Amino acid sequence: MSTLTKPNHIGRKISRIRELRDMKQEALAQALGISQQTISAIENSESVEEERLIEVAKALGVTVEAIKNFSEEAAINYFNTFNESPNNYFGLNHCTFNPLDKLMETVEENKKLYERLLQSEKDKIEYLEKLLQQK
CATH class of the missing domain: 1.20.5 (Single alpha-helices involved in coiled-coils or other helix-helix interfaces)
Known part of the structure; x- marks a missing residue:
């Protein structure tokens, strides 16, 4: 079973949030004081211990709940709301x-x-x- 079809694959959720924040594994590893290989292992893990999850959430600038409840569909819907604004041109708000x-x-x-x-x-x-x- 692939990680994309497992809804509670915490490691994959961490990976996607990190990518959405335009952060490399090396940067996250440095923020946590661990190696890039450890980040890779975390992102490949289906579950992550709570203490480590708290540290990762803090380094990513999100809450633990945001990681646990993250879904691709919700993220896409969130970003699509920016395109529905009538004063929005090419993803930028119109100057007043x-x-x-x-x-x-x-x-x-x-x-x-x-x-x-x-x-x-x-x-x-x-x-x-x-x-x-x-x-």
Whole structure:
């Protein structure tokens, strides 16, 4: 019987969650302070002791219940909900502001700051000239 057809194959669930989080076995192993081979063995195990499962869940940033209740179908349904939003284009939410307007605001702010700096430098030069004339 393959691991894909066993609904409670904890190791396979750990593997799929790790893959969905874009994490390599080496990274998970390093987070747990164990070897990559040990991670491979865990992912091939149908059951994992509770203490180890708690450590793995913490390293993956999920709860133990999330691992135990994980299913491919639920994960697919979860990610498909993002595509059902009417303001969603290519998986990204539509901006509520015009990015070019924001850019122009930044340009104007920089221009004002530059003008203040320039005025400050003029004031400094004027002050230094007065000091030189007094000597």
